[in-house]
Amino acid sequence: MRSEMGVRAKPPRPVMAACAIVLVIAAATILTALGFQHLGGYAPCPLCLEERYAYYFAV
Template sequence: MAQAPRPVMMVSGVVFVLALATILTALGFEHLGGYAPCQLCLQERYAYYFAVPAALLALILARMGLAGAARVLLVLIALAFMANAALGVYHAGAEWKWWPGPDTCGGGFDLKWGKDGIVDTPVIRCDEATWWFLGLSFAAWNAVVSAVLAALAAFGAARAR
């Protein structure tokens, strides 16, 4: 039984690194690349905001020999990413016009002032992809990454038994 925490530690570390890299990439595209997120994009970040500290805590707990508590966190992370993958599929489907997006499809934006008053600011729509890579949008890539992270977390929770 001394080896039981090892899979939990490894999976927790991998989930932590991948989730952190993904959310930092999204924030980098937003702040450095000028891609403003829509409302669905912002909601899709919640799983990462939960999973990054939860995976780090799971790693710490596993290292302390508390693999059971770490496994519970991995189950919660898996559930969060399963829900996030479903949200990503919904968002990507709305972008591909397979179904309508939410009625509140115009994302939030900051009012900007120019010399003549308020400057027109772009409305960020949930049903229009602003970026594509290998045929997939941000939302579709989020669905893929979330599904992988959900599978990894579930594997880590189950493997430790």
């Protein structure tokens, strides 16, 4: 008998691809917002700053 407790299953490729897409979109959103703020001179409102926390956590 062979024990399967030590075997780790890899996530399927579509799941990994979806995670990578979400990561890229979240990072692009953060970079765009920071670009508008630092390069464009736009000051974000307090709500915009709070909404970024979810993106920071996701990335």
